[in-house]
Amino acid sequence: MKRRLFICSACLSTLVNASSGLRLYQAPMDDSTWVVSESTPLNCQLDHVIPAFGVAHFTSTASSHINLDFSLDMRRLPAVTHKVLLRSVPPPWRPGRSAKNVAQLNFYQQFDGNVRDQPAWQMLSELDNGNFPTFYFNDWYSAGGATAVGLSSINFHNNYNQFIQCVGQLLPYSFNDIAFTVLNYQQNSDQLTKESKQKLARVSNYVKYDKDINMIVIDGYTDSYGGRYTNQKLSEKRAESVKKFFVSQGVQADKVQVTGFGEKNFIASNETLLGRERNRRVVISLGKDNG
Numbered sequence: 001m002k003r004r005l006f007i008c009s010a011c012l013s014t015l016v017n018a019s020s021g022l023r024l025y026q027a028p029m030d031d032s033t034w035v036v037s038e039s040t041p042l043n044c045q046l047d048h049v050i051p052a053f054g055v056a057h058f059t060s061t062a063s064s065h066i067n068l069d070f071s072l073d074m075r076r077l078p079a080v081t082h083k084v085l086l087r088s089v090p091p092p093w094r095p096g097r098s099a100k101n102v103a104q105l106n107f108y109q110q111f112d113g114n115v116r117d118q119p120a121w122q123m124l125s126e127l128d129n130g131n132f133p134t135f136y137f138n139d140w141y142s143a144g145g146a147t148a149v150g151l152s153s154i155n156f157h158n159n160y161n162q163f164i165q166c167v168g169q170l171l172p173y174s175f176n177d178i179a180f181t182v183l184n185y186q187q188n189s190d191q192l193t194k195e196s197k198q199k200l201a202r203v204s205n206y207v208k209y210d211k212d213i214n215m216i217v218i219d220g221y222t223d224s225y226g227g228r229y230t231n232q233k234l235s236e237k238r239a240e241s242v243k244k245f246f247v248s249q250g251v252q253a254d255k256v257q258v259t260g261f262g263e264k265n266f267i268a269s270n271e272t273l274l275g276r277e278r279n280r281r282v283v284i285s286l287g288k289d290n291g
Helices: 009-017 118-128 157-168 194-209 228-248 273-279
Strands: 023-025 034-039 043-050 054-061 069-074 082-089 100-107 113-116 132-139 145-150 180-184 213-221 256-260 281-288
Touching (some): 069 118, 100 118, 100 132, 118 132, 180 194, 194 228, 194 281, 213 228, 228 256
Antiparallel strands (some): 180 281
């Protein structure tokens, strides 16, 4: 059976209030660094080195939802699952101010520490106010010794402002939102509908920044009106026009695979106007290199 170390709330309070024997990992005043390590319309990341312990990361990504993840990249991953108390601690030069609890959470065995969503935003807010978000737990590596890991707010503000500016410029959609996109066309034409032009612009804007996308598959289709040969050529023309658009936006031509299917693979009845409109389509599928 795996050993697990659990700390009750009362024990956490005792740990926090204990001044002797507490091992503190925290950047010293003369060596507190914050760096915006990534700033694109897809990803924003703010990093802070904690000497002898690891690196703290705040990350926000392109999405239809407001998001923020905090990760504590530790040199030594937890050997057991810890109960952890996260507090906002005033700096030593602000005597008389009291610390406050932010969240109780777990550092899981063999995983880095993580804080998500509102508590992560609160950590940024506390840093912006000059406080030190600090994690308290009993460390298995030091025989359960009381341990604190703090984030210093020294030299935080300039990089924080850059980070928040980056977050404000993130695309309001993610890879999953545009990885499979259907474009529709006007009748007997290779001209996209107004809505589909907007969809194509969204996909193109994302592809421009995500260098891990290594394949764009474009499949063209028609409705059943107009004759099979004509429709086959029209489906190819539609798919090729989308490829040309991507290439004009800087995508390498060899990453784009084009196929025209003509009247094949209907997704709706050709007996109605709405059905025929759905069948007049190009499907864009994106392949991504995650390795």
